[in-house]
Amino acid sequence: xxxxxxxxxxxxxxxxxxxxxxxxxxxxxxxxxxxxxxxxxxxxxxxxxxxxxxxxxxxxxxxxxxxxxxxxxxxxxxxxxxxxxxxxxxxxxxxxxxxxxxxxxxxxxxxxxxxxxxxxxxxxxxxxxxxxxxxx
Amino acid sequence: xxxxxxxxxxxxxxxxxxxxxxxxxxxxxxxxxxxxxxxxxxxxxxxxxxxxxxxxxxxxxxxxxxxxxxxxxxxxxxxxxxxxxxxxxxxxxxxxxxxxxxxxxxxxxxxxxxxxxxxx
Numbered sequence: 001x002x003x004x005x006x007x008x009x010x011x012x013x014x015x016x017x018x019x020x021x022x023x024x025x026x027x028x029x030x031x032x033x034x035x036x037x038x039x040x041x042x043x044x045x046x047x048x049x050x051x052x053x054x055x056x057x058x059x060x061x062x063x064x065x066x067x068x069x070x071x072x073x074x075x076x077x078x079x080x081x082x083x084x085x086x087x088x089x090x091x092x093x094x095x096x097x098x099x100x101x102x103x104x105x106x107x108x109x110x111x112x113x114x115x116x117x118x119x120x121x122x123x124x125x126x127x128x129x130x131x132x133x134x135x136x
Numbered sequence: 137x138x139x140x141x142x143x144x145x146x147x148x149x150x151x152x153x154x155x156x157x158x159x160x161x162x163x164x165x166x167x168x169x170x171x172x173x174x175x176x177x178x179x180x181x182x183x184x185x186x187x188x189x190x191x192x193x194x195x196x197x198x199x200x201x202x203x204x205x206x207x208x209x210x211x212x213x214x215x216x217x218x219x220x221x222x223x224x225x226x227x228x229x230x231x232x233x234x235x236x237x238x239x240x241x242x243x244x245x246x247x248x249x250x251x252x253x254x255x256x
Contacts, residue, residue, distance in 0.1 A: 023230065032224050036159045039228045040166040046240060047173045053244045054177040057184055060251065075251060079244050086240040090233050097227075 016094050023094055027101030034100055042093035048115075049085030052078050066135050074122070081118060164220045171213045177243065178206040184250055194253050202246050209239040 016023065029035075056078030063071055088111050095107045129135050181202050185195050212232055219225055 024227075029227075032227070033157065033159045035227045036163045036225070040163055042228070042233060043163075043166045043170045046236060047170050049240055049244075050170070050173040050177050053240070053247060054173070054180050056244075056247055057177070057180040061180070061184055061187070072251065076248070079247050079251075083241050083244040086237045086244075090237040093228075093233055094230065 013091060016091075016098075023098050023101065026098070027103065030097075030100040035097065038093060038096045038100070041096070042089050045085055045089035045092065049082040049089060052082030052085060054082075056082065063135055066129065070129070070134075074126075077118075077122065081115070085115070160220045160223070160225050163225075164217050167213045167217050167220075171210050174206060174209045174213075174240075174243075178202060181243070181247060181250070198246055198250060198253075202243060205239050205242050205246070209236060212236055212239075 056075045059066075059071060059078060060075045063074075066074075088109075092107070092109070092111075099106050182199065185191065185199050185202075191199075212235055216228065216232055
């Protein structure tokens, strides 16, 4: 049940990705201010992604004493997280735009909670490493 | 309308083509913040590449590629910001959104290549 739902939403997402302009063919054009707000949300998520990617570079450059494996894990996690944020940015933007055109409720996802948990775990483990003196 | 009145009703606004909530301006500033974030990220990436003792073909290629990706990102954002000068800007073209995300993904990928390149 969950699997088929997941597959269906994945298929819908891919269809939107291949031809996102199709969004503009259905429903009515929403108030331009709502579209601009949606655009700013998109940009905020994109900045989040860019910041995570930049954080990946920072970890690799500014923690030379950190154990090499740990540093690689931190860097890769941050780079992948940044890429996921960028993907979510455009996916959520398209879905919100479509919901507004159709007059539906805006979509809700678990992505923000997952991101918050991920960043929290990273921050706590980094704090523990600093306290243990593994970074200097 | 935010004040619950249809356009044209009540007190006439001095400039009807101007959004009292400054939405286009706010959106333009959001674009500016985003290009600044991209620039900061590109500078960090460049610093990473410059740290190599002997930059080889891989480093130079990566630097050029990331420079081009950054330039594309900023150019796209600039075009969108210019479209935002009117009172009622058109919606964000989906192609622009996809291209920006593509640039970000490619930059992250370059970051991955920097990590695993030989001699790192």
